[in-house]
Every structure is written in structure tokens, then in C-alpha cells.
Amino acid sequence: MATAACPLPHRWLLLLHLGLLAFLLAAAPAAEAWTGEIRGRVVCDVCADSAIGPEDHVLEGAEVAVLCITKSGEVINYQAFTNSKGIYSVAETMPESDRWESCLARPISSFHHHCTRRGDAHSGVKFTYNKLSGNSHNVKTFLYKPVNVPLYCS
Numbered sequence: 399m400a401t402a403a404c405p406l407p408h409r410w411l412l413l414l415h416l417g418l419l420a421f422l423l424a425a426a427p428a429a430e431a432w433t434g435e436i437r438g439r440v441v442c443d444v445c446a447d448s449a450i451g452p453e454d455h456v457l458e459g460a461e462v463a464v465l466c467i468t469k470s471g472e473v474i475n476y477q478a479f480t481n482s483k484g485i486y487s488v489a490e491t492m493p494e495s496d497r498w499e500s501c502l503a504r505p506i507s508s509f510h511h512h513c514t515r516r517g518d519a520h521s522g523v524k525f526t527y528n529k530l531s532g533n534s535h536n537v538k539t540f541l542y543k544p545v546n547v548p549l550y551c552s
Contacts, residue, residue, distance in 0.1 A: 430494040434527060436464055437487040438503060438537035440480045442513035445551035446543040453551070456484025457513060457542060461506040464488045466498040466527065474498075477506075487534075498527040505540040517541030 440460035444453045457480055464476040478486035490498070504522030508514050523537050 431491055432494040432497045432531040433489065433491040434498050434529060434531070435487060435489040435534035436466075436476075436501060436503060436527075436537060437485060437534050438462065439484045439539045440486065440505060440508070441484055441539055441541055442508075442510060443517045443541040443543050444513070444548065446517065446547050447551070448517065448541065450539065450541075456480070456482075457508050457510050458482050458484065460484070460486070460508045460510075460540075460542070462486045462503060462540065463506050464501060464503045466501040468492070468496050469499050470496050472496070489534075494531070497531075500524065500526050501535075503537045505542070508542045510542070512544045512546075513542040515543045515545060517543040 440457045440462065441450055442455050442457050443450070444455070445451065460480045462478045462480070464478065466474050466476070468474065474490070476488040476490075478488050480486045502522050502524045505516055505518070518541055525535065525537070527535055529535055
């Protein structure tokens, strides 16, 4: 006498299918994620000598724009403001195949009541972004000058 196969209860069959689906999703190749970061500082060059010295101070709330072009040609525009230490930062996570290729960082404005004139001869800094995922690119410090240089700077 042959014995008939006992059908699995519906709940067990559902769990078996879910387990198989989870295995297939875990085994499928996923797009590699890539994370990039750009950071820099903004400083008030009190004596307008284009050198950072003890009389200079960081600018909180200064606005910086960062424009990046991805490998696929997409242009992404970021806006950042400096923190209490004068540091700004932009970061993005995207597929490795679409990561940043080149960027331009430029100062936009300073809201400090004395230090409002851009001190750099350049309007921005262009650079190739070739950092590995999780690493940051540091941009040179942007300087602002006061409208009136203090007498002690002479």
C-alpha cells in the first residue's frame, strides 16, 4: 500500500516561499553605494593680508555653494552654511556609477556685520573629486575682509 504525500499546511508553504525570496534578494547583485563629502572653512581676514593669523576669526553662518557634475553628466547644486567653527560640509550617497566627477565650491555671502567683502581673488575652487567612498575632500579656506581694516593692522 502506497502512502500519499502529506500536503504542507498553507502557513509552512508561505514561510518556505518567503525564505526563498529572501535568499534570492540577498544573492542578487546590488548597485554599489558611494558616499562623498566636501568640507571647508570660511574665515574673516581681519587685517586683509590674505594670511590667517591670530587676529582672524571664523565666520559662522557664511553661505557657500558647491556645484558637482556626476559621471553621468548630471549637475547637482548644494548650498551650505558654516557652523560655529566656520566649517561647512556637503555630503551625498549615490550609486558608485553616478558619483561626483568634478566640483566647484565658491563663497556666496557673509552675514557678519564687519566682514562682508570677499577676500579671495578667485570666485571659487574647481577640483576633480577622486576620493574613495567615505572620504572627504577639503577645500581651501575662503576669506572675507572687513570694509574697514583696524588701525592695529598697519
